[in-house]
Amino acid sequence: MPPVPPGTVTIPYLGTTLPPIAVMIRYFGPQGDPSREVTISFAGHPVQINRVLAGNLAAAGRAIEHIGLGGYIRAAGGFRTSIGGSGSPIPYSMHQFGAAMDINEDGGPNGNWQTMTMDPRIVAVMRSYHWWWGGNWGGASYDGGHFQFMGGTVPAGLPPMPVAPGPGPAHSPLMVVGVLVALFGAAALLVVLAGIRWLLAGMLAVMLTVILAVILVAGSGGPSPECRLEVAAAVQLALHDWISTPRIPAACRGVDRSQLRHLIMTDIARDGE
Numbered sequence: 547m548p549p550v551p552p553g554t555v556t557i558p559y560l561g562t563t564l565p566p567i568a569v570m571i572r573y574f575g576p577q578g579d580p581s582r583e584v585t586i587s588f589a590g591h592p593v594q595i596n597r598v599l600a601g602n603l604a605a606a607g608r609a610i611e612h613i614g615l616g617g618y619i620r621a622a623g624g625f626r627t628s629i630g631g632s633g634s635p636i637p638y639s640m641h642q643f644g645a646a647m648d649i650n651e652d653g654g655p656n657g658n659w660q661t662m663t664m665d666p667r668i669v670a671v672m673r674s675y676h677w678w679w680g681g682n683w684g685g686a687s688y689d690g691g692h693f694q695f696m697g698g699t700v701p702a703g704l705p706p707m708p709v710a711p712g713p714g715p716a717h718s719p720l721m722v723v724g725v726l727v728a729l730f731g732a733a734a735l736l737v738v739l740a741g742i743r744w745l746l747a748g749m750l751a752v753m754l755t756v757i758l759a760v761i762l763v764a765g766s767g768g769p770s771p772e773c774r775l776e777v778a779a780a781v782q783l784a785l786h787d788w789i790s791t792p793r794i795p796a797a798c799r800g801v802d803r804s805q806l807r808h809l810i811m812t813d814i815a816r817d818g819e
């Protein structure tokens with residue numbers, strides 16, 4: 547048994563659909579990795595779930611038992627390596643990260659994910675533990691037994707996972723400048739060999755302008771999707787927990803305000819259960 551660390555782990559707000567996969571990998575580890583999963587008891591049913599959510603989900607199960615609804619749950623399932631049989635063209639499933647679970651989707655009476663209902667008290671308990679109910683999705687996306695983690699502060703009941711580095715930029719500005727300088731050097735050599743000095747001066751001016759532009763554009767680069775999500779998460783958590791100041795990561799300050807507002811309003815609109 548590894549030592550149990552005290553305290554909590556905070557996962558940023560993930561939204562109520564699918565966050566960028568890089569965010570999932572950062573907080574939950576690789577997609578479909580069984581070594582990240584642990585089996586917990588959820589109201590008496592074994593559920594395989596991502597280790598970082600083990601304490602949180604077990605506590606949610608105890609809360610459901612506490613209000614006398616343990617017997618409502620016939621079946622429960624969490625982690626899957628496949629996307630699932632919904633047929634929808636989703637790029638990945640939260641189940642593949644052990645960040646989603648299904649209740650009573652056993653195909654029995656009222657056990658069809660497209661038509662089944664869920665006791666609203668269970669939905670409310672799960673919501674208070676930061677789990678979003680798939681029954682809130684309308685139309686073809688309706689999933690009456692599905693719950694997925696929305697982000698939040700959870701007990702660090704198991705050793706925290708090593709955090710994977712976020713995605714870096716595809717090309718560093720330094721590399722782009724290096725390639726440009728090399729190209730310029732080759733062209734300049736040809737021009738010198740041909741003896742056209744005035745062309746060399748013109749090329750030098752153009753080259754310096756291009757390098758300056760590359761540096762300026764790279765320097766003012768907009769926030770990455772991940773950064774926008776982290777800022778949105780900080781604001782959402784602040785609203786949710788009635789904290790006055792959002793804990794925005796230092797690296798994510800200066801995010802575009804109109805983008806951020808749109809992102810948050812979209813999530814709040816979806817979140818209107």
Ligand SMILES: [Zn+2]
Nearest residue numbers: 646647648692
């Ligand atoms: Zn599901």
